[in-house]
Amino acid sequence: MEGRLLRWGLWTLFFTVFLLAVGLFSLSLGSTGSSVKEVFLSFSRKGSVAHSIVFQLRLPRILLGFAVGGGLSLAGVILQGLFRNPLVEPYTLGISGGAALGVSLGMLLGLPRTLGLVALPLMGFLGAVLVIVLVYVLSTRKGVMRIQGLLLTGVMVSFISSSLIMLIMAVSRLEDLHSIVFWIMGFLGETDWWMVALMGATALGGLVLSYFFALDLNALALGEEEARHLGVGVERSKKILFLLASVVTGLCVASAGIIGFVGLVVPHFVRMMVGQDHRILLASSFLCGAAFLVLCDTVARVVVAPVELPVGVITGIVGGVLFIYALTKRQAKV
Amino acid sequence: MMLEARRLTCGYEDGFFLQDVDLAVAPGECLGIIGPNGSGKTTLVRALARSLKPLAGEVLLEGRDVWSIPPREFARRVAVVSQDAQVGYMRVEEYVLLGRIPHYRPFQFLETSRDLEVADTAMELTGINYLKGRLLGEMSGGERQLVMLARALAQEPRLLILDEPTAHLDMAHQVAVLDLVRRLKEELGIALVVVLHDLNLASEYSDGLLLMKGGRVKKMGAPHEVIREDLLGEVYGVEVVVQEHPVSRRPHVMVISGRTEVGSWRK
Incomplete structure (x- = not known):
């Protein structure tokens, strides 16, 4: 136990270094092909092309990736x-479905033409909030939130919203259809500093807030009744944690589309590395998720440049393959 | 009194009731709860452990209604080992340290040296020091039960509620667990409420027994007042012989086989 603090410190350092390395790597890589040296030079050369590529295109995109990746992994943990339940991910509760429905509806009504860039994230967030409220109300009886009810309601809401999205797609015009599909696949490229700041604050705020419940989460691993016996205010913790994870997820989806797998795979990997204790698991997953998403986004940017792939496609493929690999390796060990 | 229940009445949504249960446990005393399956033992334990709100009546911990005590404070005084509780996928030491959660101060994230000390003592008392680094899923039923007791002791409780602590254990482990329970009572003055299916173990280790039937208290008293042929025959519907244990002088039960009629056999 004495060595645990040191081990936790080393893991945090490891994931932080990994994150910074990924950030720098991503910053220096792109279709115009600059290098780490040029990135450092661009800091001092204001007004240069390199400067504007780094500061107006790549940096906001990378920071948004950090926030979204970290936020999704945090929500997953x-x-x-x-x-x-290790199979639950941020999208299981129908939040992504709600956001996608909001965006599709916004597209159908032609909101981007009247409201501009903010229209789709706004509609996405409204859709997510609607689902959060719906799922919360439907699964809470007499002040008690039934966890299994929450799961089932969430899955059903997901199905309903995806059906409605298909309906919207069926009646959409061709160019709107294309936008909807691309939005659903997830994309980090369309952003500005305002969005980056909002998402950064949300993700970091969520991380800080989650630490007030790290011990409750440890106790909840034993089941609700056992946690109650340990003096945990189970109902309050469940509600706050659900709302925290949902709002973070909702904002992630609204700002970057549906980027799958990060919230499922990253917590698994990190758990294998650092263990079950949420006091290290929360921060490690956040850092690792942030790095993972930016790494995937970098691949999405450069692999068939100048064409960019949707980042959700890359996270799905990379995450899935890595996960199966880890699982079979683990089974071989047992 | 450490723990008291007064006219306690409880029910679930499907209508199973605990009716008018009165009981009292003093510090350093062990109350054994016995009764057939479905007689309300676990419901009673849940009500005493502040997990199930009573419909009527009250449960008092040192004279205070348990529902007026904040959860953390309650958990610092009362520890519960549930029947077949899930223990999660963690190491023994991590699990035992979870027992310190009620003692954490606000904004405290890490165990203090005192927390580690208490957990160590709890593991020493239960004799599971050698299991420290092992995973919970990888141990026998007897070891698991001791680990759960250690976690409960790490809470430094004054009242310990155990729901069938000897279920699935062999004779040696049953005696080991209950001998430990007796030591806790005698040396630390902890009050105990223990649900037991084995009437002989209940008689051997309890200061008082509470016999339940259909959600009501059939009889409460010293072992020789409760372990009686007529009472057990009526409550369990089984013919038994009760004799005195040659060493402890406590009543012990022997069943007579072939005298029950459960279900109907088609001939």
Whole structure:
């Protein structure tokens, strides 16, 4: 136990260094092909092309990737702990479906033409909030939130929203259809500093807030009744953690589309590395998720440049393959 | 009194009730709860452990209604080892340290040296020091039960509630667990409420027994007042012989086989 603090410190350092390395790597890589040296030079050369590529295109995109990746992984850890189910991810509860529905609806109504860039994230967030409220109300009876009910309601809401999205797609015009599909696949490229600041604050705020419940999550691993016996205010913790994970997820989806797998795979990997204790798991997953998403986005940017792939496609493929690899390796060990 | 229940009445949504249960446990005393399956033992334990709100009546911990005590404070005084509780996928030491959660101060994230000390003592008392680094899933039923007791002791409780602590254990482990329970009572003055299916173990280790039937208290008293042929025959529907244990002088039960009629056999 004495060595644990040191081990936690080393893991945090490791993931932080990994994150910074990924950030720098991504900053120096792109279709115009600059290098780490040029990135450093561009800091001092204001007004140069390199400067504007780094500061107006790549840096906001990377920071948004950090925030979204970290936020999704954080939400994944929280929800997996809350449900005591390793297959739960931020999208299981229908939040992504709600956001996608909002965006599709916005597209159908032609809102981007009247409201501009903010229209789709706004509609996405409204859709997510609607689902959060709906799922919360439907699964809470007499002040008690039933976790299994929450899961089932969430999955059903997901199905309903995806059906509605298909309906919207069926009646959409061709160019709107294309935008909807691309939005659903997830994309980090369309952003500005305002969005980056909002997402950064949300993700970091969520991380800080989650630490007030790290011990509760540890106790909840034993089940609700056992956690109650340890003096945990189970109902309050469940509700706050659900809302925290949902709002973070909702904002992630609204700002970057549906980027799958990060919230499922990253917590698993990190758990294999650092263990079950949420006091290290929350921060490690956040850092690792942030790095993972930016790494995937970098691949999406450069692999068939100048064409960019949707980042959700890359996270799905990379995450899935890595996960199967880890699982079979683990089974071989047992 | 450490723990008291007064006219305690509880129910679930499907209508199973605990009716008018009265009981009292003093510090350093062990109350054994016995009764057939479905007689309300676990419901009673949940009500005493502040997990199930009573419909009527009250549960008092040192004279205070348990529902007026904040959860953390309650958990610092009362520890519960549930029946077949899930223990999660973690190491023994991590699990035992979870027992310190109620003692954490606000904004405290790490165990203090005192927390580690208490957990160590709890593992020493239960004799599981050698299991420290092992995973919970990788141990026998007997070891698991001791680990759960250690976690409960790490809470430094004054009242310990155990729901069938000897279920699935062999004779040696049953005696080991209950001998430990007796030591806790005698040396630390902890009050105990223990649900037991084995009437002989209950008689051997309890200061008082509470016999339940259909959600009501059939009889409460010293072992020789409760372990009686007529009472057990009526409550369990089984013919038994009760004799005195040659060493402890406590009543012990022997069943007579072939005298029950459960279900109907088609001939």
